[in-house]
Amino acid sequence: NAGVTQTPKFRVLKTGQSMTLLCAQDMNHEYMYWYRQDPGMGLRLIHYSVGEGTTAKGEVPDGYNVSRLKKQNFLLGLESAAPSQTSVYFCASSKSGAPYNEQFFGPGTRLTVL
Amino acid sequence: GQQVMQIPQYQHVQEGEDFTTYCNSSTTLSNIQWYKQRPGGHPVFLIQLVKSGEVKKQKRLTFQFGEAKKNSSLHITATQTTDVGTYFCAGPGSNYQLIWGAGTKLIIKP
Numbered sequence: 001n002a003g004v005t006q007t008p009k010f011r012v013l014k015t016g017q018s019m020t021l022l023c024a025q026d027m028n029h030e031y032m033y034w035y036r037q038d039p040g041m042g043l044r045l046i047h048y049s050v051g052e053g054t055t056a057k058g059e060v061p062d063g064y065n066v067s068r069l070k071k072q073n074f075l076l077g078l079e080s081a082a083p084s085q086t087s088v089y090f091c092a093s094s095k096s097g098a099p100y101n102e103q104f105f106g107p108g109t110r111l112t113v114l
Numbered sequence: 115g116q117q118v119m120q121i122p123q124y125q126h127v128q129e130g131e132d133f134t135t136y137c138n139s140s141t142t143l144s145n146i147q148w149y150k151q152r153p154g155g156h157p158v159f160l161i162q163l164v165k166s167g168e169v170k171k172q173k174r175l176t177f178q179f180g181e182a183k184k185n186s187s188l189h190i191t192a193t194q195t196t197d198v199g200t201y202f203c204a205g206p207g208s209n210y211q212l213i214w215g216a217g218t219k220l221i222i223k224p
Contacts (some may be wrong), residue, residue, distance in 0.1 A: 031210060040123070042202060042214040043157070050210055058211060090156055102147060102159035103212065 002026055004106035006091050012112045013081045021076040021109050023091030030096030032074040033058075033103065034066060036087040043090065049074055050096070081113045116141050118205050120215030128223050133190040135218035137203035144206055146179060146186045151217070152199040160188075160201075190220070198222055 004025045013019055023032065030051050035043040045058030049068040063085060065077045074093075078085060088110050092103040117140045127133050137146065145164045149157040161170055163179035163186060170177045174197075176189045190197055200217040207213040 040216075042120075042216040044214075045211055048210065056209065092157075102162065103157075105156040105158070108156050 004091055004093055004104050006089075006106035006109050008109060009107065010110045012114065013078075014114050015082060017081050018077070018079050019081065019111075020078075021089055021091075021111075023074045023076070023093075023106055024072055025074075025091075025093040025104070026072065027093060027095075027104065028071070029093035029104070030071070031094045032068065033092045033094075034064070034074065034076045035090045035092065036060065036085075037090060037108075038087050046076065046089075081111075083113045085111065086113045087111060116205075116207050116213050118203060118213045118215045120203055120218055122218055123216065124219045124221060126221045126223050127193050129195060130192050133193050133197070133220050135188050135201050135203075135220075137186045137188075137205075137215050139184045139205050139213075142183050144183075147204045147212070148177060148186075148188055149202045149204065150199050151202065155199075157202060193220065193222060195222055 007022045033048040034046040037043050044060045046064050047058050047066040049055045052071040055066045067075045088108050090108050091106040094103045095101045119138045121136050147162045148160040151157045161177050166183050167181045168179040174191045178187045200219045202217045203215040204212040
């Protein structure tokens with residue numbers, strides 16, 4: 001079991017460029033989440049999904065889009081990157097049934113926007 | 115909106131000293147979770163507390179959930195270098211979300 005994997009691990013973008021971050025989980029979890037973590041701050045939820053084909057906005061969704069076409073994958077897109085999106089991005093997943101079950105995190109993607 | 119506040123932001127201790135972080139919610143929580151994030155790593159689940167007044171131990175770590183289910187604490191006895199990291203509490207919000215505290219960073223003084 002690989003758990004939750006994220007690609008890429010690091011990325012540097014120029015302002016205005018686009019990119020997609022991929023999250024994959026092999027635990028058959030229904031729920032998946034995208035967070036960003038900025039220095040000295042906690043985790044802020046960008047978007048989440050409670051099942052294949054469904055997505056919803058979190059606390060800080062602006063500038064991001066997501067898709068969950070397959071249960072095991074959750075994609076985060078930046079259409080036009082801005083320096084304010086420099087951050088560490090974490091994907092997480094959890095079981096369904098009890099929505100507040102423990103979340104399993106991927107190793108993170110460190111994104112710098114110049 | 116619902117908030118989870120965590121203090122202190124940082125705590126510097128000598129190895130062998132104790133460490134405590136506190137978590138307070140603006141609303142009553144059905145449960146609270148604790149996570150640890152090592153430097154450069156990702157958050158890892160430690161424990162979930164559900165019952166009012168619950169106390170759980172994991173070796174040198176003691177977790178408490180307040181009687182009113184609005185506060186929680188994590189206490190580490192006799193810290194070791196392996197305890198270094200940031201400890202987060204998180205409580206359930208609306209729509210399957212977790213509301214996260216800002217974390218307490220444990221720093222061991224050389």
